[in-house]
Amino acid sequence: MLERLNQFEKLMYYILVVLLAFVIFVSVVELxxxxxxxxxxxxxxxxxxxxxxxxxxxxxxxxIGIELLDTIKAYIKKQEIHVEIIVLLAIIAVARKIILLxxxxxxxxxxxxxxGMGVVVICLAASYYLIRKAGVTI
Numbered sequence: 431m432l433e434r435l436n437q438f439e440k441l442m443y444y445i446l447v448v449l450l451a452f453v454i455f456v457s458v459v460e461l462x463x464x465x466x467x468x469x470x471x472x473x474x475x476x477x478x479x480x481x482x483x484x485x486x487x488x489x490x491x492x493x494i495g496i497e498l499l500d501t502i503k504a505y506i507k508k509q510e511i512h513v514e515i516i517v518l519l520a521i522i523a524v525a526r527k528i529i530l531l532x533x534x535x536x537x538x539x540x541x542x543x544x545x546g547m548g549v550v551v552i553c554l555a556a557s558y559y560l561i562r563k564a565g566v567t568i
Contacts, residue, residue, distance in 0.1 A: 440506065443502060443505065443506050444506070446502055447499065447502050447503065447506070450495060450498060450499050450502065451499060453495060454492060454495045454496060454499065457488065457491065457492050457495065458492060460488070461485070461488040461489070461492065464481075464484065464485060464488065465485055468481045468485070483529075483530055483532070486529060486530070487526065487529075487530050490522060490525070490526035490529065491526065493522055494519060494522050494523055494526065497515060497518060497519045497522065498519060500515060501515045501516060501519065513561055514558070514561050514562065517554060517557050517558045517561060518558065520554055521551075521554045521555070521558060524547070524550055524551055524554060525551075527547070528547055528551070
């Protein structure tokens with residue numbers, strides 16, 4: 431019974447890897463279309479500020495997907511979770527959120543929100559430093 435459950439779990443991981451790889455591929459294609467459309471449909475051959483932020487957001491989102499794929503691959507190979515990769519993934523996700531903040535949006539950011547993001551970044555950086563220093567894998 432336990433062996434079948436492990437086989438089912440591995441099958442689900444393989445399905446997740448295939449689906450995530452497909453999503454990453456489609457995202458890269460969409461990024462290429464967005465980039466080429468922004469550059470060549472407008473005759474000035476440059477991107478506006480909001481288009482550049484959109485492109486950066488896509489780049490970071492694809493990077494998050496690749497790191498997540500790497501995490502799933504590592505779990506399939508060694509049956510262990512690499513904490514360092516998970517924390518790195520969280521750092522990239524928070525950095526993406528901060529990079530894409532629009533100070534001119536209709537919804538103003540409160541001071542408490544900005545302080546909270548700063549605390550999250552510092553905590554993630556400290557945890558990454560401690561994990562690297564200790565060389566921990568679970």
